[in-house]
Structures are given as structure tokens and as C-alpha cells.
Amino acid sequence: MARLISQSDWATPMIVAVSLGVLISLFNPAFLSTFNIQVLLEAVSINVLIALSQMVIIAIGQMNLSVGALGGLAAVIFAGLMEVFGLPPIVAGALALGVGLAGGFLNGLLIGLTGISAFVITLATLSIFKGLNLAITQAQPFYEIPDAVKHFGNATLFGPFPIIFVPAALIVVLLVVFFNRLPVGRWLLAVGGNAHSAELSGISTAKTVVIAHAISGFLAACAGVLLVARLQLGQPTIGDDWLIMSFAAPIIGGAILAGGHVSTVATVFGVLIVAQITQALVLFHIDPFFVQVVLGLMILAAVSVNQWRELRMQRAGQE
Structure with missing residues (x-):
């Protein structure tokens, strides 16, 4: 068992996350308080969906700059449908997730049809999605969020475990199965590893790109919907600060930016590491904006460690 763990992609980030938690708690025992753990798990529940939405795209060797804008658009649509049209939360949530799925599908379709890089396409759709967000909200939040949604976003199941941790954990499990057990998950990694070889093996690169971006959009929308429940309002600025976080956690988790290798579990630990650092800055009364410097x-x-590891593996293969 110990050998299996040591050989896993998530072993190093897990050790770092646990060590970091122990270190912070030694300097400030309040870190392990019930309230602080609840706040930490709430942050992890949202941020893990943001990170996974980017991780799916990194798997195919691309990047999605519109993650935050699409998640924010889904968030304000979710809140707006409940406030303006009085739709039940389940219906509004389903439609908001559909918007995320459609937006991701659009990204993938444009990339597949035009052959233009994902960087350029998603930079353009970032502007489109953000523009739609501001057009819908007029830069004003939606405040009339049903009590059931507020309760879902802030209540706990038992002890410090928030309810929103459940859908996040379920999605993590589904993505582990997706990449390790399902053929379509293997297609994504194959395309990211070598698109030409994947095509020769009968895998449609264009279709795989569309699938990856559709999943990414759906996960971003999930994060947006959960964040509305947690914040108890539909804020038009939701998603504006997601981009760095979306890249940080997968990369810390060992994802290769060129594609072909990602780890869902390692990404979760990457999110936990970032969340712990953010909480530590608050506990030690350090300017929270400093977290952007730390993330960078x-x-x-x-990236340097991953590059070194890749070069080492290449040299080992040549010997």
C-alpha cells in the first residue's frame, strides 16, 4: 500500500498539503478550529471545480481563458432566473448548467472548425461571455436568492463539512473514473500526448476537443452556481479572479501543460494547498492580495519541477 501511494501522481502534493496543514496549525492552533475547517472546505469545494474545468483542457494540451467568464455568466443566469422569473432553483440551476455546457461546446466547436488556437478563441469568448454577463446584470447583483439555495450554500451536513462539499466530491469521483476507466477520457489524454498519433489510431481530434471544452464549461458553470449559493447573491464579478487559480492547482498537481498527463486527485490536493496558504495569510493577518504573488x-x-522531471524521464529513456 505504501509503495502504491509513493508511486502515485498525487503522493507529492498530498505530502505537501498534509505537511503544510501541520506546520500552520503549530504556529496557529486556530487553523484546526471547526469554523476554520468549514471555511477551508467551502473554499475547496468551489475552487476544485474551477481547477478541474481547466485541468480537462490542459489534458488535451490547450488552455481555456474563458473559464471565469463562463462560470460567471452561468452564475448570474442562475440568480437572475430565480429573481426575475421566479423559476424554482432546480430549474434555474439546470438551465445555468446548460449555458455552461453550451458555452464550452461553442469554444470547442470554434477551435475545431477554424483551427485557431484555443488561446485566441477562448480569449475572444471570454469577452463575449463577460459582455453578456454585464448586459444581463447591468453591473448590478441579483439579491433575491431563495432561502433554500442560501441554506444549501452555507449549511453543514455534520461537524464542519458543508453541503456544497458533496457535489464537488461527487464530480471528483466521476472525473477519476472518466480519465481512468472510460475510453473518452483516454481519448483526451491521447490527443494531448500526440494529436497526430491519436488521429492515426482512429480518434477524432476535433470531436475530442469539443468534448473537453463542453466538460470544462459545465464544470465552470457548476462552480458558478455553487458560488451563488455560498455568497447568497448573483454578483456580476463572479469568475473575474478564477484564471490564476484554475491553472495553479492542476500545475501544482503535476499536470503537463503540453497535454497528455493530468491527475484529478493531485489537482484536488493542489487546490487544498492553495486554500491552506490563503487561510494562513488571513490567520497571520497578512495582506490577502499577497496570495496572488504566492500563486505566481x-x-x-x-512548472520548473515538471520540466525537470520530463527531462529526467527523457534522459532515462535514452540510456
Whole structure:
């Protein structure tokens, strides 16, 4: 068992996450308080969906700059449908998730049809989705969120475990199965590893790109909907600060930006590491904006480690 763990992609980020938690708690025992753990798990529940929405795209060797804009659009649609049209939360949520799925599908379709890089396409759709967001909200939040939604976003199941942790955990499990057991998950990794070889093996690159972006849009919308429940309002700025976080956690988790290798579980631990650092800054009364500096440094360090690991593997293969 110990050998299996040590050889897993998520072993290193898990050790870092646990060590970081122990270190912070030694300097400030309040870190392990019930309230702080609840706040930490609430942040992880949202951020893990944001990170996974980018991780799916990294798997095919692309990037999605519109993650935050699409998640934010789904969030305000969810809130707006409940406030303006009085739709039940389940119906409004389903439609908001459908918007995320459709937006992701549009990204993938445009990339597949035009052959233009995902960077350019998603940069353009970022502007489109954000523009739609502001057109719908007029830059004003939706405040009339049903009590049931507010309760779902802030209540706990038992102890410090928030209810919103449940859908996030379920999605993590589904993605683990998706990448490890389902052929379509293997297609994504194959395309990311070598698109030409994947085509020769009978895998449609264009179809795979559409599937990846559709999943990414759906996950971003899930994050947006859960964030509305947690914040208890439909804020038009939701998603504006997601981009760095969406890249940081998968990269810390060992994802290769060129594609072909990602780890869902390692990404979860990457999210936990970032969340712990953010909480530590609050507990030690350090300017929370400093977290952006820390995230940037962590991304540089993780990319450097991944690059070193890749070069080492190539040299080992040549010997």
C-alpha cells in the first residue's frame, strides 16, 4: 500500500498539503478550529471545480481563458432566473448548467472548425461571455436568492463539512473514473500526448476537443452556481479572479501543460494547498492580495519541477 501511494501522481502534493496543514496549525492552533475547517472546505469545494474545468483542457494540451467568464455568466443566469422569473432553483440551476455546457461546446466547436488556437478563441469568448454577463446584470447583483439555495450554500451536513462539499466530491469521483476507466477520457489524454498519433489510431481530434471544452464549461458553470449559493447573491464579478487559480492547482498537481498527463486527485490536493496558504495569510493577518504573488511563485516552481522531471524521464529513456 505504501509503495502504491509513493508511486502515485498525487503522493507529492498530498505530502505537501498534509505537511503544510501541520506546520500552520503549530504556529496557529486556530487553523484546526471547526469554523476554520468549514471555511477551508467551502473554499475547496468551489475552487476544485474551477481547477478541474481547466485541468480537462490542459489534458488535451490547450488552455481555456474563458473559464471565469463562463462560470460567471452561468452564475448570474442562475440568480437572475430565480429573481426575475421566479423559476424554482432546480430549474434555474439546470438551465445555468446548460449555458455552461453550451458555452464550452461553442469554444470547442470554434477551435475545431477554424483551427485557431484555443488561446485566441477562448480569449475572444471570454469577452463575449463577460459582455453578456454585464448586459444581463447591468453591473448590478441579483439579491433575491431563495432561502433554500442560501441554506444549501452555507449549511453543514455534520461537524464542519458543508453541503456544497458533496457535489464537488461527487464530480471528483466521476472525473477519476472518466480519465481512468472510460475510453473518452483516454481519448483526451491521447490527443494531448500526440494529436497526430491519436488521429492515426482512429480518434477524432476535433470531436475530442469539443468534448473537453463542453466538460470544462459545465464544470465552470457548476462552480458558478455553487458560488451563488455560498455568497447568497448573483454578483456580476463572479469568475473575474478564477484564471490564476484554475491553472495553479492542476500545475501544482503535476499536470503537463503540453497535454497528455493530468491527475484529478493531485489537482484536488493542489487546490487544498492553495486554500491552506490563503487561510494562513488571513490567520497571520497578512495582506490577502499577497496570495496572488504566492500563486505566481508556486506556478513557476511547479512548472520548473515538471520540466525537470520530463527531462529526467527523457534522459532515462535514452540510456
